[in-house]
Amino acid sequence: MSLIAVRSVRQGAIGNVWGLLAKASCQLIHSSQVQRLREQARSHIGTRPVLAVKCPAFRHTPLADPSAMGTLTVNQNKLQKRLRRLAGEAVADFNMIEDGDKVMVCLSGGKDSYTMLDVLLHLQKVAPIRFEIVAVNMDQKQPGFPEHVLPAYLKALGVAYHIVEKDTYSVVKELIPEGKTTCSLCSRLRRGTLYTFADEIGATKMALGHHRDDIVETFFLNMFFNGSLKAMPPKLRADDGRNVVIRPLAYCNEKDIQAYSDFKQFPIIPCNLCGSQENLQRQVVKDMLVDWERKTPGRTESIFRSLQNVQPSQLADRNLFDFTSLKIDESAASRFVNVVNL
Template structure:
C-alpha cells in the first residue's frame, strides 16, 4: 500500500530533523575540538536562560556526552532574576523530565536593574554583568571547571559590529575565554552554529521557551539594528555572514593598526643583497637598509 500524503510529509520532516541534528552535533563537536573546550574530567556548568539557544546547547551536549572520547559531567544552572511573572516551574519540570542535574540560583537582579537604569534605556549591559558575576561565583561553589554559554555564530558576528560601530573596538565573543577574575573558563559550544538552525531545532524539539520580559521586550536596541543589517546583507549576498565569521579566525595583525599586536615602531625596510654570478644573480639574504 502506498504511503499517504501525511505519512510522506512526516517522513520528510523526520529526515530533515535528522540532518539538522547531525549538522548541529558536528558543528558543536568541531568547535569543542578546535578550541579544546572540554577535557577529561571536566564538570561543565551549562547556563540555561530558558531560550532556544541554551536549550539546544544542553540537548546537543547531552548527545555528545554519550559518544565523546573523554568523560565529562554536565550540570544545568538557571538564574531566577525575580522578574515579575517569571514561570518558575517551567525549567525545573523540563530538567526533571530529562533527568539532568540542575540548580536554580535565585538573585533579584531585576530590582537592581530597574532602580539604576532609567525607563526606556537599554538594560542589557547591566543585566548581563550582574548575571555573569552571580554565575561565576556559583560555578566556584559547585566546582565547575567550565561555564558553557549559548552564544551562536550570529551572536558573535553581531557583537563584532556592535563593538566596531558603537565602541570603537575590533573585538567579538571568543569561543573560549578566561574570565576577568582569572579563575573561570567560559566556553561557547554553539560558536559554529547558525541562529536559524537553532530556531528550527528548538521548534522541532518543542522546548518550553521562556521569553525575557526584562530586556527582550525593548525595541530599537543597538543589537537589533545590527541584526537587521546582517540579515539584509545575507539576503542580498548569501554567505556574507559566514565569511565575516571566518575572518575572525584569520587575522593579520600587521595589516591593522594596533601597536600592542604588532611592533610598528621597530619596523624597518629591508633590501635584497645579491651575490653576482656570471650567469645569474643568486639571493644570499636580506640586509637591513640601515646596515648598508
C-alpha cells in the same frame, strides 16, 4: 586527554577513530557502510575493539506535544546532525572540554541554551572522554517568571540542575531609567552571580549558548559603538582567573538553532525584562546582517571566518605589531631587472 586530541586525523589513531565514530553516530548510513567504517577504524588501532555508537532515541518531554514528536524527518535529521557536528568541531578546535571536566550549562530558557544542552548531552554520550554536566538557571525574580518550567523539563531529562535565586530585576529597574536599555547591566549582574556559583560548585567550565550570529553581531557592535575590534571568543578565561567560559555553539547559525528549537518544541521562557525594548543597538546590527545575508548569501559566515584569520601587520594596532622597527631588509633579493636594448 582532551577532545582536541582525539579529533584531528593528524594526531594518530585515536583521532581517526573519533572521526569515524562521529560519522557513524551522526549520519543515516547503510549497514555495509557501518561495516566499512569499523574495518577502517580497526586498521588504525590494530586489534583494539571499536565502540559502536548509536544516536540516542528522541526524547519526549512533558512540556511538548507528543503528537509532533515522532520519528525525525529527513530535514530534521540533517539539521540535528549539522548542529551536533558543528558543536563537536568547535569543542575540539578550541579544546573546550577535557577529561574530568564539570561543565556548568547556563540555561536561560531560551532557544539557544536549550539547544546547547541538548547537543552537549549527545556529545557526552559519544565523546571518548568523560565529563559531567550540571544545568544552572538563574531566577532573577522577574514578574511572571514561570518557576516550574525548567525544573520540570530537567527532571524529565534526568539532568542534575540548580536554580540560583537572586533579585537582580529590582536592581536593574532602580538603576536604569524607564525606556533605557537594561541588557548591559542585567547581563553583568547575571554573569557575576553565575561566576561565583560556578566556583562554589567546582565547575571547571561554564557553557554559554552564544552562537555564530551573536559573535558576528558583537564584533560589529564593538566596531561601531566602542571603536574596538573584538567579539565573543569561543573560549575565554574570566578576569578573575577562576572561570573558563566556553561557547559550544560558536560555529552554529541562529537560523538552524531556531528551526531545531521549533521542531523539538522546547518550553521557551521569554525575557519579560528586555524582550520588548525597541531600538536596541544589537537589533539594528542584526537587521543589517540579515539584509546583507539576503543580498549576498554566505556573507555572515565569511565575516565569522575573518575572525579566525587575523593579520595584525595589515591593521593599525601598534600593540599587536611592531611598526616602528620596520625597515628595508638589505639581505632580500633585489627585484630589479636589467633591461637590455636589442
